[in-house]
Amino acid sequence: xxxxxKGSIAGATGVALLMGGFGTYALWSDSENLAANGVQSGELTxxxxxxxxxxxxxxxxxxxxxATDKMVPGDKVSYTQTxxxxxxxxNLRGTITLGAQNLTSGFGAGxxxxxxxxxxxxxxxxxxxxxxxxxxxxxxxxxxxxxTAVVTYEFKSSVTDTxxxxxxxxxxxxxxxxxxx
Amino acid sequence: MSRIPLVATxxxxxxxxxxxxxxxxxxxxxQRQLHAxxxxxxxxxxxxxxxxxxxxxxxxxYTADSTFVLDDTSVGKNNRQRITAxxxxxxxxxxxxxGTSCASATTAxxxxxxxxxxxxxxxxxxxxxxxxxxxxxxxxxxTISGAQRPTGWSTPSTMLQVPxxxxxxxSTPVAPVISCGAFQSNGNYSFTWTALDGLTxxxxxxxxxxxxxSFATVTATGNSPYTASLANPSTTFWRVKAxxxxxxxxxxxxxxxxxxxxxxxxxxxxxxxx
Numbered sequence: 001x002x003x004x005x006k007g008s009i010a011g012a013t014g015v016a017l018l019m020g021g022f023g024t025y026a027l028w029s030d031s032e033n034l035a036a037n038g039v040q041s042g043e044l045t046x047x048x049x050x051x052x053x054x055x056x057x058x059x060x061x062x063x064x065x066x067a068t069d070k071m072v073p074g075d076k077v078s079y080t081q082t083x084x085x086x087x088x089x090x091n092l093r094g095t096i097t098l099g100a101q102n103l104t105s106g107f108g109a110g111x112x113x114x115x116x117x118x119x120x121x122x123x124x125x126x127x128x129x130x131x132x133x134x135x136x137x138x139x140x141x142x143x144x145x146x147x148t149a150v151v152t153y154e155f156k157s158s159v160t161d162t163x164x165x166x167x168x169x170x171x172x173x174x175x176x177x178x179x180x181x
Numbered sequence: 182m183s184r185i186p187l188v189a190t191x192x193x194x195x196x197x198x199x200x201x202x203x204x205x206x207x208x209x210x211x212q213r214q215l216h217a218x219x220x221x222x223x224x225x226x227x228x229x230x231x232x233x234x235x236x237x238x239x240x241x242x243y244t245a246d247s248t249f250v251l252d253d254t255s256v257g258k259n260n261r262q263r264i265t266a267x268x269x270x271x272x273x274x275x276x277x278x279x280g281t282s283c284a285s286a287t288t289a290x291x292x293x294x295x296x297x298x299x300x301x302x303x304x305x306x307x308x309x310x311x312x313x314x315x316x317x318x319x320x321x322x323x324t325i326s327g328a329q330r331p332t333g334w335s336t337p338s339t340m341l342q343v344p345x346x347x348x349x350x351x352s353t354p355v356a357p358v359i360s361c362g363a364f365q366s367n368g369n370y371s372f373t374w375t376a377l378d379g380l381t382x383x384x385x386x387x388x389x390x391x392x393x394x395s396f397a398t399v400t401a402t403g404n405s406p407y408t409a410s411l412a413n414p415s416t417t418f419w420r421v422k423a424x425x426x427x428x429x430x431x432x433x434x435x436x437x438x439x440x441x442x443x444x445x446x447x448x449x450x451x452x453x454x455x
Contacts, residue, residue, distance in 0.1 A: 044209040051216050055258070064258070070223030072257035073333030079218050094208075098215065107222070153220045157332050162225070165334065166256075170219030180208035 042089025042141065046096075046178045051081035056152065071112075074157035083147040085178055087124070087138060094180040096128070096136040096147065105169035112169055113154045122146040147176070223257030225334040227264055227295070227327050234344040235308050237275070238351070243310040246283045247343045251302040251325070253295035261330040265292045266304055272319030272345055274312035279323065283307055294330065306343050318347045353428035354380055357421045359436050361450035362406055368413060370438055370448050371406040380423045387418050390435065390453060414442035418453065 053064035056076040064077045071077065085096065103114055118133045124142030131137060136147070153169070228251070235245035255262055267290035268277040280286035281293060286307035293302045306323060310316045321343040327336040357374040365371060374382070384407055409419060416439040423430040435453040 044211055046211045046213050048213040048215075051218060057259070066218060066220075069258040070221050070256050072223050072225070072260050072329060074329075074331075075257075075259055077220060081215055083213060094210075101215070112220070112222075149215055151215075151218070155222065159333060161335055162337070163334070164222055165224040166222060168219055168221045171217060173214040173217040175212045176215055177210060177212040179210035 042092055043086050044089070044092065044094065044178060044180055045086045046083055046176060048081060048083045048176070051079050054078045054080065071153070071155045073155050073159040076152065076154040078153070079151045081149050083149070083176055084144065085124075085128075085142075085147060086144045087142045087178070089141055092141045092180060093139045094137070094178065096138070096176070096178045098134040098149065098176050099174040100134075101151075101171045101174050103169055103171050106167040107155075107164045107169055108159075111156050111159050111164050112167075113156065114169070115152045115154075116149065117152070118147055118149045120145050120147050149176075223260055224255060225257075225260060225262060225327055225329050225336055226254045227262070227325070227336065227339075228252045228254055229325055229339060229341060232306060232323065232341055232343045234346065235306075236346045236348060237308055237310050237316070238349075239310060239313050239316050239347050240350040240352075241310060241313045243350075245308050245345075246286070247306045247308070248283070248303055249306075249323075249341065251293065251295070251304060253297055253299050253302075253327075255295075255297045255327075257297065260297055262295050262327045263292050263330050264295060264302070264325060264327045265290060266323055266325045267291075268306060268321055268323055270320065270322035271308075272317050272321070272347070274310060274314070274316030275319070275321070275345060275347070276309045276311045277321040277343070278307050278309070280305055280307070308343070308345050310347070313350060316347045318345060320344055351425060351427045354423040354425050354430040356431040357382065357423055357433040359419065359421050359433040359452070361436060361452065364448060365408060368440070368448075369408050369410050370450065371408045372419065372436055372438075372450070373406045374421045374433055377423070380425050383422050383424065383429075385420045385422070385432070388416070390418050390437070409438060411438055411440045411448065413440045415440050 052062045053066040054062050054077065055064040056078050066079065087094070098118060101116060105112055116133055120128050120130060120136060122145040124145035127140050127142035128136050128138045128145055230250045232247040232249040235247045237243050237245045251264055253262055253264070266279055268279045271277045278286045278288060279291050280288065281291060281302070281304060283305040286305045291304065295302060306321060308321060323341040323343060324338050325341065326338045329335065354377065357376065359372060359374040362370065362372040376382070411417065416437065419436045419438060421433040437451045437453050439449040441447045
């Protein structure tokens, strides 16, 4: 065996010995967790229920049948429908808008008077600003609130003779929109 | 400044501007409907049946009644109606009154309060003869109208007619007046009396001037003349009274028929004052 071969064998043996000795040495290390995290979205919703009729001139509640009862001069009846709105989200702002209600009436001018009143109530009412009966705004989340729309029809008692008998007045469905802005 | 940082700055500014205006970002919205609804008006109305015809006797105080029925046909939950009925245009000699019953028909008009749910209301028109000599047949007019209570609608007036037929009064007939008549060929004698249609007569014969002596009464179904059969000789006294539904008259004056035993024409007739 020549010297070169002998030298290679000795070297390989030395390396193998060195590698076999790693398990006997400790080395420093450290770690930290990236904390669990996530985000959540808020909500902006509106819901409603069936409307209710009431004979305003009587003490009883909800005692007008909108399908069958007929008005006479002096009658005042109301149609009430409530809307529950929810708005959550730190930077939430927006509007609530009732569309135009176009009354189709066969009654004589001024004989049937309709008024629409919408008011807000509930825990989040303070965060909702009423502009008018068709427009509301909010500049912050309000959690939940209730909007109550009351449509009142008054058949004037000054109507005489046979005026406006067997007439009808109606409004189509109108959208109540809550929107982020 | 190199070109790459400049381009990055411009793009970032555009993105920030878009975020603040919201024009480039979708945002939440939600909607529900204020439901379609309607109101309707009702009506104020009534119907009335036709009153029946009445017949009255031409006698003071004579009354007859006619009734009819009102039905509130209004529509409307809160409809309240006052229906007023008045009588007018009565024929001469007749008075008409109206009420919710015939016993209470003492005024010229009556008002009843009804609702669409009310039971039908009966009204009575009482017709009374107050001027017998002028009472004539004709129509009593009943005018009916409705008005909403307390204010509001009213109905057009409805006119009803109550036909009234006045029939002559039937009273006790007056006593007939009997008169001498004529000889008959067989010795009989015919006499006459004032007569009216519709009456029956009783002819009375006696042998004494004061309904004394023997007598007989026969009924004459027709009017005079009446033929008396006389014995010869004989003297008889004849009287007549009239009867109708109201009663019997007093006796007429008296005829004395005397046959002297001679020929068939020997008969004396005298009107005798009772």
